[in-house]
Amino acid sequence: MFLLLLSTLDSTLRVSAPLVLCAMAGIFSERSGIIDISLEGKLLAAAFAAAAVAAVSGSAFVGLGAAIVTSVLMALLHGFACITHRGNQVVSGLAINILASGLTVTLGGAWFHKGGQTPTLSGDARFSPISLPGSDFLAEIPFLGTIYVELISGHNLLVYIAFLAVPITWWVLYKTRFGLRLRAVGENPQAVDTAGISVTFLRYRSVIIAGILCGIAGAYLSTGQNAAFGKEMSAGQGYIALAAMIFGKWKPVPGLLACMLFGFLDAMAVRLQGVALPGIGEIPVQFMQALPYVLTVILLAGFIGKAIAPKAIGRPYVKER
Amino acid sequence: MSSPSKALPAWIDVGVIPLINILLAFFVSGIVILIIGEDPIEAVKIVVYGAFGNDYNIGYTLHYTTNFIFTGLAVAVAFHASLFNIGGEGQAYIGGLGVGLLCLALDQYVPFWIILPLAIAASGLFGAAWAYVPAYLQAYRGSHIVITTIMFNFIAFSLMNYILVNVLIEPGQMSPESRDFLTSAQMPTMQEAVGWFGIEIEKSPLNLSILLALFSCTFVWLFIWHTRWGYAIRMFGFNENAANYSGINTQRLVVGTMCLSGVLAGFVGINEIMGNHNRVMLDFVAGAGFTGIAVALMGRNHPVGIIIASLLFGTLYQGGAELSFEIPTIQGEMVKAIQGLVILFCGALAYMSRPTIERIFTAIVESNGTAKEQTNG
Amino acid sequence: EDIKPAVVFDMGGKFDKSFNEGVYNGVEKFSKETGIKYREFEVTNPSQREQAIRKMAQRGADPIVGVGFAQGPAIEKVAKEYPDIRFTIIDSVVDLPNVQSIEFKEHEGSFLVGVLATMASKSKKVGFIGGMDIPLIRKFACGFAQGAKYANSSAEVFSNMTGTTPSAWNDPSKGSELAKSQFDKGADVIFAAAGGTGIGVYQAAKDEGKYAIGVDSNQNHLQPGTMLTSMTKGVDVAAYNAFKSAMDGTWKPGKHALGLAENGVDWALDDNNKSLITDAMKAKVKEAREGIIAGSISVHDYKTDNSCPAL
Amino acid sequence: MGGQSAPPPAIELKAISKSFGPVKANQNVDLKVLPGTIHGIIGENGAGKSTLMSILYGFYEADSGEILINGQKKKIHSSRDAISFGIGMVHQHFMLVETFTVLENVMLGAEGAPLLNKSSQSARKELLKLSKEYSLAVDPDAMTGDLPVGLQQRVEILKALYRGAEILILDEPTGVLTPQETDQLFKILDILRSRGVSIILITHKLQEIMAITDRVSVMRAGTMVSERETSETSKNELAELMVGRKVLLEVDKTDANPGEILLEAKNLSYKEDGVTKLDNVSLTLRAGEIVGIAGVSGNGQTELLAALSGICPLQSGSIDIGSTQITPKNHKNPKEFRELSVGHVPEDRHRMGMVTAFTAQETAIMGFHEDPAYNGKILMNNKAVQEHCTRLMQDYDVRPEDPKLKSANFSGGNQQKLVLAREMDRRPEVLLVGQPTRGVDIGAIEFIHKNLIAMRDAGSAILVVSVELEEIMSLSDRILVMFEGRIVGEVSGKEADARQLGLLMGNAGTQSTGSEQQNNNNTTHSEEIPA
């Protein structure tokens, strides 16, 4: 039983890792006032870039670099549309998502002639599990040792990065000058402008950070969790992350918890398959799939506390009315 | 979208600029095609022939066009109340479910001319129902409709999936699809329809739903610009305070507008389920809901514009299918990429070219002006 | 007779390293041998199937091979419209005079790999991971379970399905999660009949140092060392024959069920896995195979009564 | 006086021009501010004052012209430049992040180190030091959004001082303040001046100019029309300069003869997220009288209009209109209020009164769009609408007389006339008017006032809300003064005098030195009003 729980949590970590990264990305972007439904697109594009480049170069790290570059480029496109040209942020995000889902397959198909898939990666072209120091002898210790070995240790680098991203995000947002200004620009850009800070530059930096984080998440999908890129690989995880971010009220730690919750639901769904729960009976997989979205809607409806978005979110900054 | 900074004549704002944007989108698409080592010109030829080469292809083009008119109108109507309905996909999907359930329930018992009105009602009703919840939450609980409609798309997929797998699937059938409807629940194809007048054309999924689409366009045009309800919707869209001041019940207005939007999206079900597949199946909307956003943006939320834009996307879809058929290196997804670019340039970057055009325009005007003065002097 | 053959691959695409890819290999072999080009199309969403098949027919393609049960309804529709074009549907039955329906006795092949699985397993716990939850895949599972229990009546078999929609054929992440969950339950050999999803399963097995069994094509090369074997389905042969027979004029409509006897299904042994297959295993699986062909062993076919005693 | 010999002006603007699309907000504006002085700028709404200051502060960039600071030519591209040149600004609309603490707001943009923990400690010290020095007490950890406007303004001033401003710009700082708060502010400004800070003070209130400034410049329609030594000018002269001709503060009107009560509000109270906006307000409107509501803006006038016109539902109290009683239970929406013959000209035409994207004719039927006169069974009768609009434009002289022109493209005054026309043309028994002449030029003002009085004489009851005391005094037969959501006094229009009203508006029954000073001004003021 205990082991089953462990393994469920273990897979929760694996599943929620990309969600966490994307959610943090979303927080950076949206706290600066830029709606970011393009998480999905960045995630997908990055996953493709990582797998493709890793396949060619044979190095997972080169792949990761490519993923980050790609994702940042898309973030810059988003910024160009929303910040420089004051375009509608939702429309821009949507466009990027559709563009990504189209381009990845188109380019992949032309590049590898595998109908949009990339070759299967192995060895150094993937981020493989690393067992943390001391796993071997800690394994002896009954309870904690098992947890350490089974749960904490034995994930790939990117998972650890994902969970490190949370405290870092928190620290940047609340403990640094940049964070202070970022939060301010999401609430009242005029105040930031009149304080002598460039709203544009500030927001660009925010979306770029979002790009970097999504890039890592994408690399995780195709070179960590899996060993190749497949079309529509992100499968809506960007949207789930968006939901999680809102669920976490645009704050890092609650955001993390939301991601873990959604990841846990997923992990449970896998293990509950065909298992009839006492009293409830067998839960339809579709119900489990829909749950994160349902929960988020319920939250948005203000039934479990209100999620208040940054004041200036979605509104392009215009000096002259 | 960012609002125009300076007044330009209407024909530039609704004519020239969208045209330039669309051309930009195609230009970039062309580059992509070059990158994957194919000849864009050739591709264009194939697309155009593929879309209009013969009555069969035209049939497919118009069939897609019909979907896009529905979803485009749906997005546009909501836009006029400054509501962003990203839920067209889900609403269309559920609308189709409505049609399906009705047809499966009645096709043994009653004739077509009874089923048709009921089916249209069902598709609209189900679509509206799916728009109702996000609308209600927006109006009465202030939850952001963009997010809720996105969520409802996913919920719709799970729901349909469940119903098909556990309820509608035909016993012994492998794929989660319902049984085929009897002819009494099948929308006459254009082939049959023109056949009644003794005209011969190839069989294609094009069916009489396109008439419903054209009717919807007229309806929306009259409704938005020539009725008091449309007046209220536009007022609310431009200025919520003014709407309150005028004594409009804005909450009811939000819900009503979104439901109308949902109805229009739901009609996709008529075209696809009743007109084309004649059975309930997975994913029959195939992105039409999202394309609707591009269509509305390009069509400037006006039925005429929407018809033109829908035709364009119908061409892209059908021509694109042919393209991947003729040139296997060009995946069907290429169309998606183009679609993304169109949304980008016509939506998010709609006013990128404006300042330049403004400058050019004013330059021209001034030069004319000075010219006149000289002649006067 | 010079023919204009065509093939319509299903979702997952001709490079799913599995079912569609098998067909692809078959038709490639054909056109290499004969130099005859063939038309092809990969459907990317369900509403394309009919359009693609009809388009082939319009272009005067003949014969037209439809890959996968999902194309059954579409083939049926179009075949009615073009009565003098020859259609071949793989994995489904369409009862028309101009349609050749090819099915496989997957339960027999699965039985054999089931035997191998149990014998290779230390924990005597083996797992099955299916793609989309449909009778056809349960047929795999059921055969596999019977084989496993045949080799060791106390063997325990876990069975999971990836999903209920076509996307379940192409979800490696889910596959690897399912595999890991079965490994956690103690399984150490997993048979995946899940199209592209299998890739994730084999990967997981590799990462955890456990065994996996491939499906449809010979997938032993995907993860040499941890791929115990593959349950090969003669889809390549079937597709090849469809074209070839059409060319020779020996093409026959009607229902064909290919099992062990017809070499329609089998288990794969090659350099990648010969080190993993002991002689004892060879012997046992040989015995089983002969038993099945001779009829002394009867493998229950899930689809006959949609139930599986062994699971 | 002493211009030449003195050190170079702290600020010198030369030929500044700026336009927004069609609107020429500033045209060749010159301005000199001598160091260590308080320099006043006055001008009508829309004269271009804020724009000019925003340019000096680098918020907008001027289309042309140059800026000298302490004699040197400077380019100011952004507020950052302005700040670095020692310029600080307190904006007409505060530039504060409401979800931040006072400290965070003050630090923002001047944090120093990239990491907060250190810099915030030093900032806290500095902040406390400043607030002591200038008696600007405010809790550094208070959530800014929760502070009353007076305190928020202090935060703004502290922001400027924290950045070491030697030149301080205040844009209509007193608009939101009570006389007492105003006195407080002026004391602070005095201290600053004595410390050598040069201050630019923008205001509409002439007595403030007289009270505190050393020099004063007057703007009109985007241009700088003249400059005076405060000691050598008078309110009247300034008033004239401001509007470009002798001010007619009196409107010739006969005495009212009030008839029966048309509207009676009893104990209206209204809370908005916890904050009391209306506090037990009762009033009656009789046929044939104009009742004026005086008060510093933000003391509940907006909510009062909203309540009386049905825009925000009653929370407590009741409104009797004719025989109908409206209570929280039996609420009526604005449409139903119209049907009860209540007209409403909102305070802010762009926010409520009109839809700038609509054509004039669409704007002309707002609130009446369901009237059968404009509708067929289903479709609207656009022809009828157009005819209606054309008639309004003729009767109320709205120019250009083009029903199809976009409402946005009418000038402020004409937009206002269109709105008034829409509401007055129905001859409502009760007419609520907010800021009848905001942003409207003199010509239009007289026209509007005449029409209001004509309506009164025709037997309507009219409620006028205005921040312009003169307007209230000249129009009203009865004047009610609002303060913090309460009605704190009633004066008959005839014997109303600015002094008394000023006191009531600040709720200053108590005689603080500040109000003394103000009284004197007011006295002189009322004397100077030409008969």
Ligand SMILES: Nc1ncnc2c1ncn2[C@@H]1O[C@H](COP(=O)(O)OP(=O)(O)OP(=O)(O)O)[C@@H](O)[C@H]1O
């Ligand atoms: N950002 C802007 N965009 C367009 N027009 C503007 C903008 N700011 C001001 N204007 C216009 O410029 C003119 C001057 O405005 P400004 O705010 O400077 O006047 P003001 O003297 O400050 O008026 P008030 O006394 O009401 O504050 C007005 O016609 C106004 O409508």
Ligand SMILES: Nc1ncnc2c1ncn2[C@@H]1O[C@H](COP(=O)(O)OP(=O)(O)OP(=O)(O)O)[C@@H](O)[C@H]1O
């Ligand atoms: N938003 C706008 N869009 C287009 N044109 C405008 C806009 N605002 C003002 N204008 C034009 O600019 C001119 C000046 O506008 P403004 O409101 O300053 O007029 P004004 O001088 O205040 O007129 P009035 O004395 O009637 O108030 C107007 O005549 C109007 O035609």
Ligand SMILES: [Mg+2]
């Ligand atoms: Mg101003």
Ligand SMILES: [Mg+2]
């Ligand atoms: Mg004006």
